[in-house]
Amino acid sequence: MSKMLLNLACEKNNSTMIDLSCKYLGLQLRNPVIVGSSGLTSTIANLKHIEALGAGAVVLKSIFEEQIRFESDKFLQSDHPEVKSWQDAFQGIVSKTEFYFDEAYNYLTSYAQEHTLKQYLSLISLAKEELKIPIIASINCNTQYDWQYFAKRIENAGADALELNIYILPSDFDKSGIEIEKTYFDIISEVQKYITIPVSVKTGYYFSSVAQTLLKLSETGIAGLTLFNRPYNPDIDIENLKVSASNMFSSETEYSHSLRWIALLSGRLKCDIAASTGVHNYETVVKQLLAGADAVHMVSVFYKHHFDIIPGIINGVETWMKNHNFSTIADYKGLLSGTKVNNPASYERVQFLRLFSSVE
Ligand SMILES: Cc1cc2nc3c(=O)[nH]c(=O)nc-3n(C[C@H](O)[C@H](O)[C@H](O)COP(=O)(O)O)c2cc1C
Numbered sequence: 001m002s003k004m005l006l007n008l009a010c011e012k013n014n015s016t017m018i019d020l021s022c023k024y025l026g027l028q029l030r031n032p033v034i035v036g037s038s039g040l041t042s043t044i045a046n047l048k049h050i051e052a053l054g055a056g057a058v059v060l061k062s063i064f065e066e067q068i069r070f071e072s073d074k075f076l077q078s079d080h081p082e083v084k085s086w087q088d089a090f091q092g093i094v095s096k097t098e099f100y101f102d103e104a105y106n107y108l109t110s111y112a113q114e115h116t117l118k119q120y121l122s123l124i125s126l127a128k129e130e131l132k133i134p135i136i137a138s139i140n141c142n143t144q145y146d147w148q149y150f151a152k153r154i155e156n157a158g159a160d161a162l163e164l165n166i167y168i169l170p171s172d173f174d175k176s177g178i179e180i181e182k183t184y185f186d187i188i189s190e191v192q193k194y195i196t197i198p199v200s201v202k203t204g205y206y207f208s209s210v211a212q213t214l215l216k217l218s219e220t221g222i223a224g225l226t227l228f229n230r231p232y233n234p235d236i237d238i239e240n241l242k243v244s245a246s247n248m249f250s251s252e253t254e255y256s257h258s259l260r261w262i263a264l265l266s267g268r269l270k271c272d273i274a275a276s277t278g279v280h281n282y283e284t285v286v287k288q289l290l291a292g293a294d295a296v297h298m299v300s301v302f303y304k305h306h307f308d309i310i311p312g313i314i315n316g317v318e319t320w321m322k323n324h325n326f327s328t329i330a331d332y333k334g335l336l337s338g339t340k341v342n343n344p345a346s347y348e349r350v351q352f353l354r355l356f357s358s359v360e
Contacts, residue, residue, distance in 0.1 A: 017327055018318045018321050018322060018327055019327060019328045019329075020032070020056075020314065020317065020318060020321075020329060021328075021329075022056070022294065022295065022329045022330075022333075023272075023294070024056075024057065024224065024272055024274065024294050024295040025136070025160075025161045025198040025200055025223040025224045025272055026161075026198050026223055027057065027134045027160055027161060027198070028134075029056035029057050029133075029134065029295065030054075030056050030133070031054070031055075031056040031314055031317070032056055032285070032289065032293075032294065032295040032296060032329060033054075033055050033056050033285060033295075033296060033298065033310065033313055033314055033317075034055065034056055034057045034058065034059060034136075034274065034295050034296065034297045034298070035050045035055050035057075035058045035059070035297075035298060035299070035302065035307070035310075036059050036226075036276055036297030036298055036299040037059040037060060037061055037062050037138045037163065037165065037202075037297075037299070038061060038299045038302075038303070039061055040061075040299070040302055040303065040307075041058050041059060041060050041061050042060065042061035042123065044123070044126050044127060044130055046307070047060075047127050047130070047131055047135075048130055048131065049307055050133075050307055050310070051131045051132065051133050053307050053308065053310040053311055054310050054311050054314050055133065055307075055310055056133065056134075056295065057133050057134040057135075057136060057160075057295075058127075058131075058133060058134075058135060058136065059136040059137075059138050059163055059297065060120075060123060060124065060127070060135065060136065060137050060138055060159075061138065062138040062139060062140035062163075062165050063116070063117070063120045063137075063138070063139055063140070063150065064140040065139075065140060065141050065142060065143065065145050068112075068113055068116050068117075068145075113146075117150060117153060120137075120154075121153055121154065121156075121157040122157075124137055124154060124157040124158055124159050125157045125158050128157075128158035128159075134160040134161065135158070135159055135160050136159065136160060136161045136162065136163050136200070137154045137157075137159035137161070137162050137163070138162070138163040138164075138165055138202075139151065139154070139162065139163075139164055139165065139191075140165040140167075141164060141165070141166055141187055142166060142167065142168050142183070143183065144183065144186050144187055144190060147164075147187060147190060147191050148190050148191055148193060148194040149194075151191045151194055151195045151199075152194045152195055154195075155194075155195040155196070155197050159197060160197065160198075161197050161198040161199070161200060161223065162191070162195065162197055162198070162199050162200070163199075163200045163201070163202050163226060164187060164188065164191060164199060164200070164201050164202070165201075165202045165203075165229060166183075166184050166187055166188075166201060166202070166203055167202075167203060167204045167229050167231055168180055168183060168184070168206075169204075169206060169231070170206050177207065177208030178208075181207060181208070181213055184201070184203070184213075184217060185216075185217070185220060188201065188217070188220050188221075188222060189220065192220070192221055192222075198222075198223035198224070199221075199222050199223060200222060200223055200224035200225065200226055200271075200272070200274070201217060201222055201224075201225055201226070202225075202226035202227075202228075202229050202276065202297075203217075203225065203226070203227070203228065203229060204228050204229050204231060205227075205228050205257060205261065210261065211264065211265065214227070214261075214265060214269065215265070215268060215269060215270075218269035218270040218271040219270050222271050223271055223272060224271050224272035224273065224274060224294070225269065225271055225272070225273055225274070226273075226274040226275075226276050226297060227258045227261055227262060227265075227273060227274070227275065227276065228257060228258050228261070228276060228277055229276060229277070230250055230254070230276070230277045230300075232245065232248075233245070233246040233247075234246060249300035249303055249304060250277055250278045250280075250299075250300040251278065251280075251300075252278060252280035252281060252284070252301070253278065254277055254278030255275070255277060255278030255279055255280075255284050255287070255288070256278075257277065258275045258276060258277050258278070258288070259275070259287060259288060259291050260347050262275055262288060262291045262292050262293050262337075263291040263292060263336065263337050263338045263341075263347045264337075264338045264344075264347050264348070265292070265338075266291060266292020266293075266334045266337035266338065266339070267292060267334060267337055267338075267339045267340075268339070272294040272295070273292065273293050273294055274293060274294060274295045274296060274297050275288035275291075275293040275295075275296045275297065276296070276297040276299075278300075279296045279297070279298045279301070280298070280300070280301040280304075281301070281313065281316070282312070282313045282314075282315075282316025282317045282320065283316070283320075284296075285313060285316075285317050286317055286320050289329060289332065289333050289334075290332060290333075290334070290335050290336040290337075291334070291336060291337055292333065292334035292337035293333075294333070298313075
């Protein structure tokens with residue numbers, strides 16, 4: 001190509017208006033890069049920083065079922081005036097540790113729950129006052145607890161959407177896959193009865209049939225699925241002969257599980273899909289969008305490199321789009337999903353047959 005033609009091509013490229021905006025869970029996002037749920041999204045200072053650096057949305061740290069139960073137990077053992085007044089009322093009838101029978105127990109645990117919940121609700125309402133990007137609240141739930149009640153309060157506090165983090169490890173030998181999976185459907189249907197904001201579900205991939213279960217979950221009326229959560233994983237310390245915790249943070253090569261499933265499910269699910277786990281750089285953001293993700297959640301990378309890398313990631317996606325003549329996300333989202341590629345089997349292949357035969 002002559003120098004003049006090359007210049008013209010470059011000019012055309014550079015003048016392409018790039019629009020990174022997208023829709024996710026029915027919300028308008030300025031770009032698909034979402035800071036996912038973690039301790040990093042639990043303070044207003046961090047949230048404002050995340051917004052200032054350009055992220056599309058944020059998922060707040062979850063309120064945990066265990067946290068609520070723990071706070072309730074801690075409260076019941078405390079010298080808080082509310083606890084003391086009930087103890088005084090029952091003094092002489094029962095001992096301090098026995099007095100938690102129905103009425104007192106119910107009152108005090110809901111008092112403690114209320115306290116934990118109020119802290120979370122004030123984070124949501126403050127975030128809504130201070131930020132313009134969508135605020136997605138999060139509940140980590142594995143049983144049918146009072147989630148409807150919590151969800152309603154979260155909606156009233158102003159959250160734009162609610163992510164339910166449901167991750168049940170199917171390790172119970174007495175329960176079938178169907179029994180375990182029923183809990184997911186029960187939680188979703190209970191929560192949805194009480195709120196109108198979009199609900200998404202973040203989950204793992206331990207299902208008897210991943211494709212069918214995720215399809216059925218997508219048919220429950222939820223607005224999105226986040227694939228996948230990265231669970232706490234055990235390890236073994238061979239020097240001290242102890243069970244230990246494996247790496248808390250993902251690595252940049254851990255995105256292939258979600259890439260595979262997003263590619264296979266894209267265009268088939270009845271809700272949006274967000275990629276989670278191992279999204280550490282702009283290249284992986286682009287890959288997940290090409291596979292069919294509507295957005296990506298990023299967490300570990302911000303623990304490793306802090307939020308300052310957000311603009312670089314967004315610029316990277318933009319430059320890649322310019323270089324490939326894509327002006328909107330819709331131009332290439334799902335372009336390499338399982339239903340679009342010539343050889344969808346490449347996403348289903350699990351054996352390295354050819355590779356094994358050629359690698360010495
Ligand atoms: C320190 C830490 C805390 C997390 N806390 C939450 C949480 O409160 N709620 C939640 O749904 N996920 C939580 N996650 C999971 C992340 O949101 C994310 O799904 C997972 O880390 C995989 O993404 P990544 O590879 O970008 O880290 C946490 C992850 C880390 C590393």
